[in-house]
Amino acid sequence: MRSNKLGWILLAPTLLILFFFGVLPFVYVVFVSFHQWNPFAASPEMIFNGADNFRRIVFDSAFLNSLGVTVAFVLFAVISEVIIGYMLAQAFMREFPGKAFFRTIHTLPLIMAPIIVGSVWKLMTTPSIGIIPHYLDKWFGISMNIGTSAPAAFFTIVVMDIWHWTPLVTLTLIAALVSLPRDPFEQAQIDGANKRQIFWHITLPMIAPALIATVFIRLMDALRTVDEVWMLTGGGPGSSTRFLGVHIFKEVFPKTNYGYGSTISVIVLYLTIVVCWLLYVSMLAPRNNRKG
Amino acid sequence: MANVKIENVVKRYSNVQVMHGVDVDIEDGEFVVLVGPSGCGKSTLLRMLAGLEEISDGTISIGGRVVNDVIPKDRDIAMVFQSYALYPHKTVFDNIGFPLKMAKQPDSVIKEKVTKAAEVLDLDHLLDRYPKQLSGGQRQRVAMGRAIVRDPQVFLFDEPLSNLDAKLRVTMRVEIKELHQRLGTTIVYVTHDQIEAMTMADKIVVMRDGRVEQIGSPLDLYDHPKNVFVAGFIGSPSMNFVHGTIAVKDGKKVFLSDHGLELPVPENNARTNQAVTYGIRPEHIQVGDQGVPMKVVVVEPTGSETQVFAKSGPELIDALVKDRISAKPGSELCYMIDPANVHLFDRETEQRI
Known part of the structure; x- marks a missing residue:
């Protein structure tokens, strides 16, 4: 009993912090989402309006547009990051001259704050001064203007996200690959599997837990991307890169629409949980069930 | 079934030579045990037979065909690793059936062959289990099942019993020997345990430091050891x-x-x-x-x-x-x-x- 009590005492600081900075704000956001509340308007009172905010969201074309853009962004970015990250991880599993140097260099984007990444990419992509539009024009004759072209803006953000976050995928997959036993792979060679079959039948299933964890992390991060996008395009041109995070930001801060912003946040959280749960169930659960 | 010829095989890792011209002739259907203390090169030789290690010099032929540059899957061999090397995410059925699946055999054939192998190895009630749910001896048998469904020309065993407890080791020794008598396939078996070598082999190859010290039948090695090393290594307790x-x-x-x-x-x-x-x-x-x-x-x-x-x-x-x-x-x-x-x-x- 004594050790049990001691355990709670040792856990208490963590639990308190978690409660005050995690649970309480979350409950408060859920609470606010059922209200109409604009604290900086003429009538700053919080007015309970039931499920009105949630009803409004279903018909809010701006929100639905954001949702669509975000889903497209997440699909493009996360899938590319996983594929490129895996290829890089495999490359780093081999020996080549300068490997340690390249591995260090390749993780540098990870340590940069998103806001910095956004501003650097803005510099690089601004027409007339940016290096990217300059060489695209010089070498390929393509004129790129993320201020006027929606696809250009969208794909610049996708590429920026890939550049920024692929190293995370690479690092986790390197860790997963390094920890794999060697024998099953040699066994598979003897059993007659070619490289492609070894990948699909042996490597992929064996790194699946790490891969899924990485996809979860990237998925949750990508769904709430704000800073880089805010710096780079501000959600424009028009609303073509107005991702959910940016949408909530605009709803809450410039418009000071706290009640409705909270509602969107709750919905986004709900969607994130649903997507991750679906992924988990479809990829991991069948195996666990069969094991039982 | 096939004979195996190892001629003047040399293995070098960059500048270090670890195998110095090894010659071994293995007859069709023979049970040959490579034995020696750790680091003697017996496992390396087996891996060269399997195609998992390159051969620096000399030739290895299986069934009259030189296989130096043939990739493992085309050598028509099966191997059982010390760790068993089971696929952890596959059931016993899928583990045993994997080589057949890779050979694009129809499902009905896979089912038939796996079921038959499972019966032979007494695994039929475990086909839906995963490797982590099996005991050491059962895992060992799954690895053997995966080897026998392929009906290869040569079986390679790399210290397959060293992870088992003493009692199980004796049981499995008998089972492997029995399997060899039934199938009649050529077997090359690596061990550091001279009792395993003596009890199982038709022919023992004693190795030390990348060289063959003596080749002969178990009793031949026991009665007429060529040198002090073989004399001390074969026989328990030692000479x-x-x-x-x-x-x-x-x-x-x-x-x-x-x-x-x-x-x-x-x-x-x-x-x-x-x-x-x-x-x-x-x-x-x-x-x-x-x-x-x-x-x-x-x-x-x-x-x-x-x-x-x-x-x-x-x-x-x-x-x-x-x-x-x-x-x-x-x-x-x-x-x-x-x-x-x-x-x-x-x-x-x-x-x-």
Whole structure:
């Protein structure tokens, strides 16, 4: 009993912090989402309006547009990051001259704050001064203007996200690959599997837990991307890169629409949980069930 | 089924040569055991046979076909690893059926062959399990099942029993031997355990430091070891060695140890005054109340036999007695040696005289 009590005492600081900075704000956001509340308007009172905010969201074309853009962004970015990250991880599993140097260099984007990444990419992509539009024009004759072209803006953000976050995928997959036993792979060679079959039948299933964890992390991060996008395009041109995070930001801060912003946040959280749960169930659960 | 020819095989890792021209001929259907202490190159040789290690020099042929540059899957071999190398995410059924699936066999054939192999290995009730739900012996059998469904020309075993407990090891030894008798496929088996080698092999290849020391049938190696290393490695408990010289006493050649112990020698080519290593197996020392006296140091009874460590003069002698004896440490016993059981080796070259 004594050790049990001691355990709670040792856990208490963590639990308190978690409660005050995690649970309480979350409950408060859920609470606010059922209200109409604009604290900086003429009538700053919080007015309970039931499920009105949630009803409004279903018909809010701006929100639905954001949702669509975000889903497209997440699909493009996360899938590319996983594929490129895996290829890089495999490359780093081999020996080549300068490997340690390249591995260090390749993780540098990870340590940069998103806001910095956004501003650097803005510099690089601004027409007339940016290096990217300059060489695209010089070498390929393509004129790129993320201020006027929606696809250009969208794909610049996708590429920026890939550049920024692929190293995370690479690092986790390197860790997963390094920890794999060697024998099953040699066994598979003897059993007659070619490289492609070894990948699909042996490597992929064996790194699946790490891969899924990485996809979860990237998925949750990508769904709430704000800073880089805010710096780079501000959600424009028009609303073509107005991702959910940016949408909530605009709803809450410039418009000071706290009640409705909270509602969107709750919905986004709900969607994130649903997507991750679906992924988990479809990829991991069948195996666990069969094991039982 | 096929014969295997290993000719003058050399293995180098950059500048370090670890295998120095190994020659082994393996007949069709033979059970060959590669044995030696760790680091002797036996596993490397097996991996070269499997195609998992490149051959630096020399040739390996399976069934008359040189396979130096043939990738593992085209060598028509099956291998069982020490770790069993089961696919952790696949059921027993899928593990055993994997080689067939890779060979694009129809599902019905896979099912039939896997079921048959499972019956042979007594795994039929475990087909839906995952490797982590199996015991060591069961995993071992799954690995063997995966090997036999392929019906390969050659089976390769890399210390398959060393992760099992002693009792299971004996059971599996019998099972593998039985499997070989039933299938008649050529088997190359690596182990560091000389008892495994003696009990299972048709032919033993004793290796040391990347060289073959001796090739022969188990009893041949036991009766006529070519050198001190083989003599000491084969047989359990291992052979007694005493250093000394050949002397003549009463017109008869005798062995005189460095410490003055006198022992009988067989008639052979040993020259007078030649420095030799005298070898006698513990089981060939007849303990009784006649002969050379010795003082018991330690007695190790195992039930079926008794091992006696005793000092004969300054030499420590290890004797194995079939009967139970009541000797206590410190008590006096005598022993006799039949010269026919003595092995003499040149002390310099360590080769048999």
